[in-house]
Amino acid sequence: MSTTDSPTIPTNAADPGLRTRSTSAFRSRKDQVRYWILLTTLLGLGLAAALGLLLYNNPVPVDSPSFIPVVQRRMVAIIAMFIAALCHSVATVAFQSVTGNRIITPSLLGYEALYSFIQTGIMFFLGATALVSFSGSSAFFLQVALMIVLSLILFGWLLSGKYGNLHLMLLVGIIIGTGLNSLSGFMRRMLAPSEFDLLQSRLIGSVTNADAEYFPLVIPIVIVTTLGMYLLSRRLNILSLGKDVATTFGVHYQRNLILILVMIAVLMAVTTSLIGPLTFFGFLVAMLSYQAAPTFDHKYLFSMAFAIGFAILTTAYFVLYHILNSQTVVSVVIELFGGLIFLIVILRKRSL
């Protein structure tokens, strides 16, 4: 290059991250170091809180034969948190990337509305006994299948052929979701208070809703889907640049979009059926992970989002159960504090 560039080399050399001419997922080495420190800290925090939930305040002494069964029972909740954190974080980050919009969540596609509609509908039409007996693997997988079918219809109809419009699909998703929500709201109004109480416990997301019976099937599905998503990271990096740029780089946009939306549908359907709706959680996790991982690369974004999600869930449960001795529904607390943290982050950063 011409000599006019030479004065800049000393300034670049001041920051070791800028000296070498290579393309990194992070702007500077400093950002990268900060990322790894944050990731390790958050994973450590999540792990510590999980261990705390497992072992702390165990009613029986360590040497008692019933110590292990207590831990095993608590393990179910930890696994549920793991699944919820994985599903929500990966699904939301991927969803925001393919839609090119960072203020929406996959809940917009109506999974949670459909879930509460199914639950309310069973209670309304078939009564409390039916709702209680609507559990077990077949009921669980029926729900998951219904949610996936709903999204497949939505994608198939609105993303291919002459409509081929992502925003139209989101709009229809929101309208379907709102419609289902008002229908279930209407039915809920006509329930007896005792029935309503029983229903309400299912409609607020909680890891205590999780049933270990589903784990043998749910865990492999979630692991395979998230692993697939992780392997698609490089393609997601390109898809997040939008349809035109992705096509220019030879990535078949429509096909990849539908593939990723189907994977998102699987993750959201599984977690919603397992522990109920956590509308704001994925959004909060994604938002925080963009701040903690200043990079375009989904490989790093996914890991950070999961670490944040798991840390939030486990610490929230630990603090509520063992420090505040309260059994308040955690999702309510997460949404309250999540909303606050979100506002603070936005007001400080002034950007998404």
Next chain:
Amino acid sequence: MIKIRNARKWYGEEVKIGPLNIEIPKAGITALIGPNGAGKSTTLLMIGRLLNMDEGQITVANLDVSSTKSADLAKILTILRQENHFVTRLTVRQLAGFGRFPYSKGRLTKEDERIISKYIDFLELTDLEHRFLDELSGGQRQRAYVAMVLCQETEYVLLDEPLNNLDIARSVQMMEHLKQAAREFGKTFVIVLHDINFAAKYADRICAMKNGQIAAFGTVEEIMKPELLSDIFETKIDIIEGPHGPIAVY
């Protein structure tokens, strides 16, 4: 060579583009000019397979753009649209690095890094390569986008109004860069331009469009005629001989 045969695009009953028939030869800069709504961008997008045509056939280097695998076309042709907006914050170098995707699929090799550096230096973005795009001025950002498509190392480069929102100095600088890229790297540029005089000064060929049809195609001297341009732009346009070739006065 870019061959367009009977390409048509209908935007409803009123607005019809085509049938277009043209053969744009290899190498050099071809400028697409014409009034608003003449179909310049539509034509460019159809060549760049970002817009499906309703009828006809377009081949670039003998590859049919509608049937060739998109990944293969990405090594032959690239297109840059007017508006680019990304949700993620990207540095100039990261953006340019994306241009290597058709080859590296996201794993940049040493050779990729060398090519990225080459085009960043070429567009005089060396000092800015670790800046985020939102920390750049309009002209610098536009150069960064051009660096991205040049990194794709395609024979054919289509640019939709690359001078949009640039001042005179930035526009001249951009056109000098493109001219130099055409000469040095033997690339074929097809560029939508609004300013006839920029086309006259920097293009090797001009394709004038009007009402969804190709009105004229030829060398700068052949197109820079007062009657022809006045007719195309429906405005009185005179041509005077300037120090660097013909100049349109309107």
